[in-house]
Amino acid sequence: MTFKNLFIEHDLAPEVRQWLEEEIAEQEERFKLIEKEMQDLAPTREKWYQEFFDRITTIGFNVDGDDKMKISQADLPVKPEGREDRVVWKHGVDSD
Amino acid sequence: MARPHIEPFCDRDTGFKNMILPGFAGGMRYKMLSLDVDSGACSMTVQYDGGYRRAPGFSWSEMEMIVIEGELQVGDRTCRKGHYFFVPAGYALPEISTAQGCLVLVMYNTGEPSHEESTEHHPLAQVDLYHSVDSYMDLPWAMGNVTKPSVAAGCLIKLLNYNPISHAMTFLYCMTPGYYQDNISYHDCAEESYHLWGTSWMMQFGEVPTGGYFWRPAYINHGAFASEYGCIALGRTDSKLFNHFHYNPWSTPVENVERSAARLYKRDPLLYKWCLSKDHNHPHGPEDFEDTMQRRGDEQGHDTEHKSDGKTHDHWHGHHHHEPGSPHTHTHADGTTHSHD
Ligand SMILES: [Fe+2]
Numbered sequence: 256m257t258f259k260n261l262f263i264e265h266d267l268a269p270e271v272r273q274w275l276e277e278e279i280a281e282q283e284e285r286f287k288l289i290e291k292e293m294q295d296l297a298p299t300r301e302k303w304y305q306e307f308f309d310r311i312t313t314i315g316f317n318v319d320g321d322d323k324m325k326i327s328q329a330d331l332p333v334k335p336e337g338r339e340d341r342v343v344w345k346h347g348v349d350s351d
Numbered sequence: 352m353a354r355p356h357i358e359p360f361c362d363r364d365t366g367f368k369n370m371i372l373p374g375f376a377g378g379m380r381y382k383m384l385s386l387d388v389d390s391g392a393c394s395m396t397v398q399y400d401g402g403y404r405r406a407p408g409f410s411w412s413e414m415e416m417i418v419i420e421g422e423l424q425v426g427d428r429t430c431r432k433g434h435y436f437f438v439p440a441g442y443a444l445p446e447i448s449t450a451q452g453c454l455v456l457v458m459y460n461t462g463e464p465s466h467e468e469s470t471e472h473h474p475l476a477q478v479d480l481y482h483s484v485d486s487y488m489d490l491p492w493a494m495g496n497v498t499k500p501s502v503a504a505g506c507l508i509k510l511l512n513y514n515p516i517s518h519a520m521t522f523l524y525c526m527t528p529g530y531y532q533d534n535i536s537y538h539d540c541a542e543e544s545y546h547l548w549g550t551s552w553m554m555q556f557g558e559v560p561t562g563g564y565f566w567r568p569a570y571i572n573h574g575a576f577a578s579e580y581g582c583i584a585l586g587r588t589d590s591k592l593f594n595h596f597h598y599n600p601w602s603t604p605v606e607n608v609e610r611s612a613a614r615l616y617k618r619d620p621l622l623y624k625w626c627l628s629k630d631h632n633h634p635h636g637p638e639d640f641e642d643t644m645q646r647r648g649d650e651q652g653h654d655t656e657h658k659s660d661g662k663t664h665d666h667w668h669g670h671h672h673h674e675p676g677s678p679h680t681h682t683h684a685d686g687t688t689h690s691h692d
Binding site (some may be wrong): 308315 | 358372388390393413439476500501504554555557572599601607
């Protein structure tokens with residue numbers, strides 16, 4: 256999904272195409288670095304998840320605005336077996 | 352595949368590159384934040400060096416920008432930090448320049464960065480859509496509850512641009528010091544943010560500092576949220592923003608979109624069933640008769656069906672006829688109007 260507003264058709268000069276290719280290649284490198292950093296953050300994130308569960312079962316889960324509801328321990332989710340913790344999804348629902 | 356998920360990224364971690372695309376004068380440097388690999392649409396942090404000067408002209412792409420630091424001269428107007436511009440494709444800006452240099456967030460929405468020297472707007476430019484505002488000085492903060500369920504009360508917004516058809520938004524938002532919101536969110540739209548100042552935290556991505564950025568495709572979990580000392584950021588969505596809150600950090604984008612569809616089914620079952628049961632494979636969705644119905648106009652018997660792919664412009668608004676050369680106004684399907692002389 257992206258912006259669907261007006262774009263005026265025009266020809267792309269060869270140097271513009273070249274620039275786009277280089278930028279796309281650099282973005283690919285940037286993406287890989289981010290993905291790696293976020294994988295490395297997984298152990299810390301595990302603690303953050305646990306702290307989140309602690310807060311929503313004691314202080315409450317923000318249902319709407321500042322309206323909070325305490326979640327019972329029994330209602331907390333179970334991590335599906337074999338599922339790795341993943342937060343970066345290159346193409347959202349179309350990610351590999 | 353549009354823009355990939357870039358999150359988190361901080362522009363302070365990279366150096367500026369010289370802009371070499373034709374039309375942009377020397378003295379413009381940039382850091383790429385995200386780029387649509389199909390269209391070339393992109394968001395960049397741009398440094399205009401002291402003495403920079405760009406001739407009047409327009410872009411083939413719709414464009415938005417906000418001054419981050421310094422002063423940008425746009426024609427005879429001096430624009431300071433927080434000054435925001437929405438510039439339709441083909442809209443000719445006057446000369447821009449900066450005496451001391453300035454930092455600007457520049458976003459090309461529908462195509463690659465381009466600048467065609469011109470003192471005239473392109474004939475297709477939807478000139479009435481242009482607007483600019485000093486968002487720091489001339490707009491009040493409003494509650495962030497533009498959608499329900501809503502963000503926590505310490506998140507405030509200033510709406511900068513709104514598309515009445517897609518509900519896409521550009522807005523400033525701030526988090527008050529001590530802000531926190533304990534839920535996980537995802538949306539049916541892409542979301543983008545640039546931290547103009549300050550640091551916020553999300554449970555998936557850690558801290559996003561000044562210069563921090565994300566482009567996040569739809570259905571990706573983010574939150575819980577917190578900001579110890581507060582922050583101010585520019586945010587955008589590319590269609591309607593709805594907060595799907597939950598507390599399962601392990602759900603995937605596919606599970607999230609299925610949940611969105613399940614919620615649609617629970618809320619609007621007739622519409623959901625109709626969409627599924629009718630074979631309407633038009634790539635831009637079902638027909639909206641308000642866009643296509645024959646209108647009386649001045650003549651009879653002409654073709655009133657629009658043929659737009661969402662990019663090109665062929666009078667996909669209701670079809671009016673006019674005396675040649677007479678001034679007239681069109682209303683577009685996105686709720687905007689523009690005039691021809
Ligand atoms: Fe969000």
